[in-house]
Amino acid sequence: MKGAPHMAEKLTPREKGFSEWYVDLVQKAKLADYSDVKGCMVIRPNGYALWENMQRVLDKMFKDLGHKNAYFPLLIPESYLKKEAEHVEGFNPQLAVVTHAGGSKLEEPYVIRPTSETIINRSFAKWIQSYRDLPLLLNQWANVMRWEMRTRLFLRTTEFLWQEGHTCHETEEDAEKETRQMLEVYRTFAEDYMAMPVMTGQKSESERFAGALRTYSIEAMMQDKKALQAGTSHNLGQNFAKAFDTQFQGRDGKMHHVWQTSWGVSTRLIGGLIMTHSDDAGLIVPPKLAATHVVIIPIFGKASDAEKAQVLEKTNALAADLRKAGLGVVLDDDDTKSPGFKYNEHELIGTCLRIELGPKDLAKNSCVMVRRDVRQKEFVSLDEAVSKAQAMLDAMQKDLFTKAKSFRDSHTFEVNSYEELKEKADQGFLLAHWNLDPKVEARIKEETGLTTRCRPFDLKQEPGKCVVTGEPSPGRIVFSKAY
């Protein structure tokens, strides 16, 4: 007897409403939940596990390059923020401020950090004396708060988790090298671990971080063809060093301001991961970041008690073997739920690989394996189960990237007129000439909803004519609707 599908369990299909699909998925896959605090979310164990895996990988990548972790206060004296004029101007509208503490009004309000350049520079100024102290390479895993008008789970919340790298260098060249190097780290992480292809490039003047010389970003394309800025790396020049008097005595015996960088990725990456790979059945997670790689579902059918015992014994042994091989394994032997229910459930929460094992398989010394992304059944000998599972996970990791990349590439266009730009506004990444004028950029945004994402490094910059004004353009920049 088959019951009707439980409509309540199904996600809104992407075609019907991408935003609703996303919200449904985040909640039904138990990644996050709303809280009673405006704009803030609760990251549930399924979601936090993804973040922990991201942290683990990134942390190692940072440390391998010589960065060390540290921790600075959540609260920043308001006066610190005001030291760098552009910085405070940029962040002012988004600040939460603590005015009272310990039962009385504070002499000077504290700002809840929107980012930590200022308070970190206060320490840098104390710690750095000589060029021998450089480079100084720090990273902080922390929460930050930016008051937002409109929030979306993972993509934009008032409080979010991130890492912020902060480095000091002797020369501008060293700082630039670091800025670009960390952007490459982000690209590697996004592509090799998240299986999310990204464009790297420089942000336009209007998209530059408040207080930076230059901002670079990695930009990914979501399944609805909108861009997601997935990470940023800033060359801060000497702006903060001058504001906080962070100086060192150079090889020439004279005092110099340090050259700085900062770079960050946040829990927004989880949103990017979801919107890059997942489907109408639920979450799809690249194996390299999955907490649970395999679910084993024992099937009992009309089996006798003795057969059931045998099935259970086999599934237990298989689970142990898979774990020994380093995989995250769940043995779902709950006999109050039907196999079909479990299939759907694990597709919803994004378990990478499903293994079914029943009496019929036992008789053939085999099992059934199903990859979450392609959902096709494959019969596998139990003797080869572990190696086959690993091979399927490897293939899945590669295929997810390939699929996402071909999606992005097939929705990336060279556009040569303003008409065409308007026409293709919803179709993905549009490579167009622009004369660098922020007013023209603002007009395009106003009229089409398109923003400049970045000037891609791997796109040869050839002069042309601005699609709006016809004036000279140094090269094409990516326009897209964006999160």
Next chain:
RNA sequence: CGGGGAGUGGCUCAGCCUGGUAGAGCACUUGGUUCGGGACCAAGGGGUCGCAGGUUCAAAUCCUGUCUCCCCGACCA
């Protein structure tokens, strides 16, 4: 912040217009039968109707305020 929609057991929603003892399906608990794509039967448990005021003999229902969420815009990682 503007426009639109919505808050009623864990979830999806009905009831509200026209005030009068709070409902359904799913989920949950227990027992039994089931089991290769969301099983079935039976018996149970669970809700001060987002919150705060007000009107009234009486408020989920009417009035005022407020909070939150969703969709579409403007601001941002």
